[in-house]
Amino acid sequence: MTKRKQGTTPKKGKTSTKSAAPKKGATSAKKGSSTKRKPRQTKTQAPKTRQMRAEATESQEDHWVERPIAVFLQLIIGVVRRLDDIVGWVMIAFGLVSILSLLGLSDGYWTQSLSDFLQAWLGWGSYLVPLTIVAIGVMIVIHNMRPYQVIPWRRVIAAEIAVVLGLALLHLVLVQRINPDLSLFEATNHIDAIKLASDGGGGGLLGWAVAWIFARFLRGTAVVALGLTFALTLLFVWRIRWTAPLDLLIWAQAKLAGNLDASPVRRFEDPEVDLAPAEPIQKRLEELVPATPKIKAKLPATKPKAKAKPKKTADDEKNYKPRKRPTALPDLQLLNAGEDIKPSKKDIERDIDIIHTTLEDFNIPAKVVDSQTGPSVTQYLIEPGFFEKPGGADGEVRKSKVRISQISNLSNDFALALSAKRVRIEAPVRGTPYVGLEVPNRKKFMVGLRSLILHPKFDKLKSSLAFGLGRDVAGNAVVADLAKMPHLMIAGTTGSGKSVCVTSIITCLAFNNTPDQLRFVMLDPKKVELMRFNGLPHLFGKVEVEMERMIGTLRWGVREMERRYRLFEQIGVRNLKGYNAEAKKQKGLEPLPYIVFIIDELADLMMLAADEVEKMLSRLAQMARATGMHLVVATQRPSTDVVTGLLKANFPARIAFSVASSTDSRVILDTLGAESLLGKGDMLYLSPSASAPLRSQGVFVSDKEIDGMIKFWENNWEQSEEEAARPSSAPNAARPSHGAPPAQGAAPWDDMLARQQITSDKDPQIVQAIEIVKKNGSASASLLQRKMRIGYPRAARLMDELKEMGVIGSERAGGQTRDVFVKGDDDPIGDQVRRYNAEAEQAETPESSEESAELE
Numbered sequence: 001m002t003k004r005k006q007g008t009t010p011k012k013g014k015t016s017t018k019s020a021a022p023k024k025g026a027t028s029a030k031k032g033s034s035t036k037r038k039p040r041q042t043k044t045q046a047p048k049t050r051q052m053r054a055e056a057t058e059s060q061e062d063h064w065v066e067r068p069i070a071v072f073l074q075l076i077i078g079v080v081r082r083l084d085d086i087v088g089w090v091m092i093a094f095g096l097v098s099i100l101s102l103l104g105l106s107d108g109y110w111t112q113s114l115s116d117f118l119q120a121w122l123g124w125g126s127y128l129v130p131l132t133i134v135a136i137g138v139m140i141v142i143h144n145m146r147p148y149q150v151i152p153w154r155r156v157i158a159a160e161i162a163v164v165l166g167l168a169l170l171h172l173v174l175v176q177r178i179n180p181d182l183s184l185f186e187a188t189n190h191i192d193a194i195k196l197a198s199d200g201g202g203g204g205l206l207g208w209a210v211a212w213i214f215a216r217f218l219r220g221t222a223v224v225a226l227g228l229t230f231a232l233t234l235l236f237v238w239r240i241r242w243t244a245p246l247d248l249l250i251w252a253q254a255k256l257a258g259n260l261d262a263s264p265v266r267r268f269e270d271p272e273v274d275l276a277p278a279e280p281i282q283k284r285l286e287e288l289v290p291a292t293p294k295i296k297a298k299l300p301a302t303k304p305k306a307k308a309k310p311k312k313t314a315d316d317e318k319n320y321k322p323r324k325r326p327t328a329l330p331d332l333q334l335l336n337a338g339e340d341i342k343p344s345k346k347d348i349e350r351d352i353d354i355i356h357t358t359l360e361d362f363n364i365p366a367k368v369v370d371s372q373t374g375p376s377v378t379q380y381l382i383e384p385g386f387f388e389k390p391g392g393a394d395g396e397v398r399k400s401k402v403r404i405s406q407i408s409n410l411s412n413d414f415a416l417a418l419s420a421k422r423v424r425i426e427a428p429v430r431g432t433p434y435v436g437l438e439v440p441n442r443k444k445f446m447v448g449l450r451s452l453i454l455h456p457k458f459d460k461l462k463s464s465l466a467f468g469l470g471r472d473v474a475g476n477a478v479v480a481d482l483a484k485m486p487h488l489m490i491a492g493t494t495g496s497g498k499s500v501c502v503t504s505i506i507t508c509l510a511f512n513n514t515p516d517q518l519r520f521v522m523l524d525p526k527k528v529e530l531m532r533f534n535g536l537p538h539l540f541g542k543v544e545v546e547m548e549r550m551i552g553t554l555r556w557g558v559r560e561m562e563r564r565y566r567l568f569e570q571i572g573v574r575n576l577k578g579y580n581a582e583a584k585k586q587k588g589l590e591p592l593p594y595i596v597f598i599i600d601e602l603a604d605l606m607m608l609a610a611d612e613v614e615k616m617l618s619r620l621a622q623m624a625r626a627t628g629m630h631l632v633v634a635t636q637r638p639s640t641d642v643v644t645g646l647l648k649a650n651f652p653a654r655i656a657f658s659v660a661s662s663t664d665s666r667v668i669l670d671t672l673g674a675e676s677l678l679g680k681g682d683m684l685y686l687s688p689s690a691s692a693p694l695r696s697q698g699v700f701v702s703d704k705e706i707d708g709m710i711k712f713w714e715n716n717w718e719q720s721e722e723e724a725a726r727p728s729s730a731p732n733a734a735r736p737s738h739g740a741p742p743a744q745g746a747a748p749w750d751d752m753l754a755r756q757q758i759t760s761d762k763d764p765q766i767v768q769a770i771e772i773v774k775k776n777g778s779a780s781a782s783l784l785q786r787k788m789r790i791g792y793p794r795a796a797r798l799m800d801e802l803k804e805m806g807v808i809g810s811e812r813a814g815g816q817t818r819d820v821f822v823k824g825d826d827d828p829i830g831d832q833v834r835r836y837n838a839e840a841e842q843a844e845t846p847e848s849s850e851e852s853a854e855l856e
Contacts, residue, residue, distance in 0.1 A: 091137030098130035116200075123197065123204030125167045162233040167203030168210035169226045174202045175211070176223075185222075188215040323459055328716075330511055334708040335701075338448025342373045342475075343441050351418060351439060355380060358417045364406055369434065372474035375697035376444045376682050379426075379473040381434040382407060404428065407435050411676075414439075424676045430692055438473060438695065440678055447471050447681075449508060449699050452479060464517060465594060465630070467508035469501075469655075469685055470696040478685060478696045482509075482596070482632075485653035485688060486625040491638035491668040492657025497681040497698050498634050499529045501655065502600060504699040505632060506530075507706060509596065510538050515717060518594045521557065521747075523550045525604035532703070536710050537717045540595075541747025547608050549753060554616040556749030557597060557629065561620060564592065564627040576628030594628045602635040603642045614644055621650035638668040652688040657681075657698075669693055755829050762801050765790075767829070769798045770807055774824055778817035779808040805829075 101111035102118065118126035172188065174196065179187040187193060188211055197208035214222040325332070352368045359366050365385030372379045384402035404427045415423045418439055426436035452458055452468030455477040465482040472478055482488065488505075492498035509518060515537040524530040527545040534542050544550045564576070573579045576592060583589035597620070599605070605613045621631055633651070635642055638659060648667075656674035659665050665674035673693065674684055681698035763769075765788060772787045773779040779802065784795040799818075802808045807828050809819035822828055 085140070088137040088140030091133050091140070095130040095132075095134035095137060098133070099127065102126055102130065119200030119204065120198060121204045121206050123167060123200055123202045123207055124170065125163060125203065125207070126200070128163060158233055162230060164206060164210055165226060165230040165233060167207030168214065169203075169223070169230055171197065171203035171207040171211045172215065172223050172226065183219070185215040185219055188212050328514055330709055330712045332450050332453060332511070334712065335450035335453070335511070335705050336446070336448040337450045339445035341443060341445040343378060343443075347442070348373075348378065351378070352380065354417050355382070355414065355437065358410065358413055359407075362406075362410060362413070364402055364410075366402060366407060366435075373441075374473040374475050375441075375447050375471050376678060377424075377438045377440055377473050377695070379429075380437045380439065381429060381432065382437055383434055404435060422676045422678060424673060424695070426695075436473075444680070444697070446700050447697050449504060449511075449701055449705070452477050452699065453508065453511065455479065464513050465509065465596075466512070467505050468699055470681070470683070470698040472694055472696040478694065480653070480685075480687070482630050485630070487621050487631040487651050488633070488653045488655065489643070489647075489651040489668070490632070490634040490655045490657070491643070491659065491664070491674075492634075492636060492655075492683070493660055493679075494636055496657035496659075496677070496679045497683065498636065498657050499600065500681065500700060501657070501683070501698050502529070502598060502632065502634050503706065504701045506533065506598060507701045507709060508699075510536065510709060510713070513538070513594075515713070516591070516593060518596065520596055520598060521553060522598045523553060523600065523605070525550070525601045529600050530598065532706055533710065535714060537713050541750065544747075547605070550605060551609055551612060552753045552756065553747075553749050554613065554620075556752055557595075557620055557624075558616055559752075560595070560748070561624045561627050561629055564629075565623075567592075568627075575626040592628065594630070597629070597631045597633075599631070599633045602633050603637045606642050610641075614647060618646050618650055621647070638664045640667060643667055654686045656684045656686075656693070763794070763798055766798065766801055769802060770822070770828060773802065773808060773820050774822055774826070777820055779820055780817045783817070 097106060097111060098114060098118070100106040101108070101115040106112070106115075115126070118129055122129065171193070175187045175193040178192055178196070188208070193208060196202050197205045202208070203211065211222070211226075214226050218225050348371055352371070355368055359382075365387065366382050367385065368380050369383045370381040372381070384404070384407065386399040386401055389398050389400065390396075408425045408427045411423055411425050414425075414437060415421070420440050422440065424438040426438065428434060429436040447470050449468055452470075455468075457477050458466060458468060458479045461479060461481050463481045463483055466479060467482065469478045469480055480488075482505075490498055490501055506520065506522075510520075518538055520533070520536070520539050522530045522533060522539060522543040524543050524545055525547065530543045531545070533539055544553050564579075568574065568579055571579060571582050571589070573582060576594070579589075580591040583591040602613075617631065617633070620629065624630070631651075638656075654668055656665060656668045656677075658677040658679040659668070659674045662672050662675045665672050668674065669684060669686055671693065673695075677683065677695075681700060682695070683698050684693035684695055686693040768788060769784055772784065776783060779799065781792060781795040781799050784790065784798055785792060788795070799808070803810065803818075805828055807820065807822050809821065812818060
C-alpha cells in the first residue's frame with residue numbers, strides 16, 4: 001500500500017485516508033447510493049495510521065519551535081512600531097536632566113560635565129540646547145496625533161545661525177559695558193572678555209569668537225552689522241520677506257482703497273516643506289513589517305551603528321582644566337610658563353617666495369603648501385610636482401614624479417638662499433605626502449616646564465614617571481613616560497643642551513612625586529652639573545662624584561634589583577606595581593619606591609672600567625624594569641667604544657642633541673640628522689614606538705626654579721626615623737661645611753663600600769675564611785687548605801689576617817687549633833666599619849666645637 005503524508009491530495013481513483021471513519025448508522029451523502037457500513041480497518045491500514053500519528057507529533061514539535069520565534073519577532077515589531085515614541089521620551093528625559101544640571105540641582109559627574117561644557121561654549125544661551133531637545137522629543141511623541149511633515153532644514157539651519165549671532169551680539173554689548181573706555185575690538189580682545197566667556201557668561205566661547213571676528217574686521221560698526229545680520233536671519237526663519245515694510249504699506253493703501261481681501265504681509269514658500277498630508281508612520285511601518293510572519297531561518301545579528309565621535313581640536317591648552325594636584329606636591333607657580341614668540345606672517349611669506357624661487361632656479365616643479373611654526377624652527381611643507389616629457393609617436397605628454405632626492409640634495413642651496421645657519425630636510429614628513437624643510441627662526445622662544453605639566457597630553461599619560469621633553473616643529477607638546485621607555489640615553493656635544501635636559505627630567509619627576517614614591521641615584525663625574533640637587537629628599541645619600549664610589553653604586557643597584565626580585569617571588573607578584581598593591585593589604589610589607597639612576601657622563605665611567613660598567617648597565621637595562629628601576633644616561637661622546645652595541649640594544653629610547661659628525665648621529669639614532677641641529681636645546685627624540693626621530697625644542701629649567709623646588713621639599717618633608725638615625729655620610733665622604741644644606745641620611749650603598757674599603761688590603765677570600773672558622777668553631781691553616789682548596793702559604797696569610805681582625809686567637813704549642821672569638825651571628829667586618837665611623841665622628845667633634853666657638 002502506497003504511503004502518503006498527511007494533508008496531501010489523494011490521487012484519482014483512490015480513497016483518501018484523511019477523513020475519519022463514519023459513525024454507526026451514518027448514511028452516504030451521495031445521491032442514489034445505498035446505505036453501507038464501512039468495513040473495519042485491516043492490518044494493512046495500521047502502518048498508515050501510525051505514520052499519520054507520527055507526522056502529527058512532528059507537527060506539534062515544529063509548532064513549539066516556531067512559537068518562541070514568532071513571539072520574539074512580534075516583540076521586535078512592537079519595538080519598531082514604537083521606536084519613535086521611545087526616542088522621544090529618551091530625548092525628553094535627557095533634556096530635563098540637562099536643565100536640572102544647568103540649574104545646579106544635579107551633582108552627577110556626567111551631568112556636571114555636560115553643564116560645564118554647555119555654559120563654557122554657549123554662556124547664557126546654554127539653556128536653549130536642552131529646551132530644544134525637550135521640544136523635539138515632545139513633537140516626536142505626539143506625531144501620531146497628526147500627520148508628520150518634512151522638516152524645513154533651511155529654516156532650522158537659519159535658526160541655529162540666529163542663535164549664534166544673538167550670543168555674539170549679547171557678548172559685544174556686555175564687554176562694551178565692562179570696558180567702556182576701550183575701543184570695541186580692544187574690549188573684545190581684553191582678558192576680561194575672554195574670562196567672561198570661559199566662565200560661562202554672556203555668549204560663551206562661541207559668542208566671543210563670532211564677536212571677535214566682527215570686531216576685528218568691522219571695528220566700531222560691528223554692533224550695527226551684527227544686529228542687521230541677526231534681524232535678517234530672524235526674518236528668514238519666520239519666512240518673512242525683506243520687503244515686509246513695503247508690503248505693509250501696500251496693504252494699508254489697499255485697505256484705504258476698499259480692498260478688504262488684501263493680505264498684510266506676503267510670505268514666501270519654502271520649497272522643502274511638503275504641505276500635503278503625509279501618511280501616518282504607523283501605516284508605513286505596518287506595510288514594511290507584516291503582522292505575524294512565519295520565518296524559520298535565523299535572523300542575522302545586526303550591530304547598531306556607532307555614533308560619530310566629535311573630532312578633538314588640537315592642543316587647546318587655555319580651555320583645558322588639568323587634574324587637581326595633591327597638596328603634598330609643590331605648587332606649579334614655582335615654574336616658568338615659558339614664552340610664545342612666533343615669526344610674523346610677513347617673514348613666513350618672504351621665506352616661501354625664496355623657496356619657490358630656489359626651486360624654479362633648479363627647474364624642479366614643486367610648491368609650498370603649508371607651514372608649521374615651532375619654538376626654534378619653522379617647517380615648510382613642499383609638495384613635489386611632475387615633470388612633463390614628450391611621449392611616443394602620437395606626441396602624448398608623459399608625466400614623471402619629482403624624486404625626493406632632487407629636493408633633499410638642495411639643503412645647502414636653501415640655506416644659502418634663506419641666509420640660515422643650517423637647514424634640515426625631512427623627506428618625507430611622517431604621515432604626509434610632503435617634504436619638510438625646517439628653517440631656523442630668527443628668534444627662539446623658551447619652552448617652560450609648567451606649560452607641559454598642565455598640557456592635556458601630560459594628564460593623558462596618567463603615570464607618576466611622566467615628564468615633559470619640549471615642543472615639536474608645530475608647537476605641540478612632546479611628553480614621555482619613563483616607565484614605558486623604560487630607559488633613556490641622551491647624547492650631545494658640550495653646550496648643546498644635554499645637561500639641561502637631564503636637569504629638566506629630574507625637576508619634572510620631583511615635582512610630581514613624593515620621596516616615598518620616587519628616589520634618585522645620581523652619578524656626576526663632572527662634579528658640577530648635579531651637585532645642586534644635594535639636599536633634595538628624593539636623593540639617596542648625595543650625588544656621587546668619585547669614580548670608585550660610582551662603580552660601587554652600580555654594584556649596589558644590581559644587588560638591589562636582585563633583592564627586589566626575591567621579594568616579588570616570595571609574595572607572588574610580577575612587578576613593583578603589584579608588590580605595592582599587596583603592601584597596602586598586608587601590614588608587614590612596606591611599599592618600595594621607584595628608583596631612577598641619573599648618569600651625567602657615561603664616557604668617564606667607560607674609560608675607568610669599561611667591561612664592568614657595561615656589564616652592570618646592560619644587566620640593569622635588561623632586567624630592572626619590572627622592579628621599578630630606570631636609567632637615564634647621558635654622554636657627550638657617542639662613539640662606538642662608549643655607546644656599545646650591547647648598551648644601545650637595551651636603550652630603545654634615545655635623544656640626540658647637536659653632535660659633531662654624521663657618524664655620531666648614526667651611532668645614537670641609526671640615522672642622519674643630529675649633525676645639522678642648531679644646539680641650545682634643539683634635539684631629535686627617538687621614541688621606542690616611533691619609526692623616525694621627532695625634532696623638538698627642549699625644556700629650559702632655570703636655577704631659580706630648581707632652588708625653589710628643593711627649598712619646598714626641605715621645608716615640607718620630614719625624614720623618617722631610620723634615615724635620621726643613619727650617619728650623615730660614609731667614612732670616606734666629605735663632610736658638609738658650615739652653611740651647607742642639612743645633612744641627609746647615608747646612602748644604602750655606603751655600608752657596602754665601607755666593607756670593601758676595610759677588606760681592600762686583605763685577601764679577596766677573607767669573607768669565606770671567616771665563615772669557615774665560625775662554622776667549625778676552630779681555626780687552623782690545614783682546615784683552610786682543605787675547605788678552600790688553597791696552598792699552605794695563602795692559608796697562613798689568611799690566618800694572620802684573621803688574627804689581626806680579632807677573629808681568632810694566637811698560635812698554640814704542639815700544633816693545636818686556635819680559638820675562635822666570633823659566633824654564628826657576629827659580623828667582624830661590620831663591627832670594624834662601625835668602629836671606624838665612631839672614631840671619625842669623634843675626630844670631627846672637637847673641630848666643629850672650635851668652629852662654633854670662633855663664630856660666637
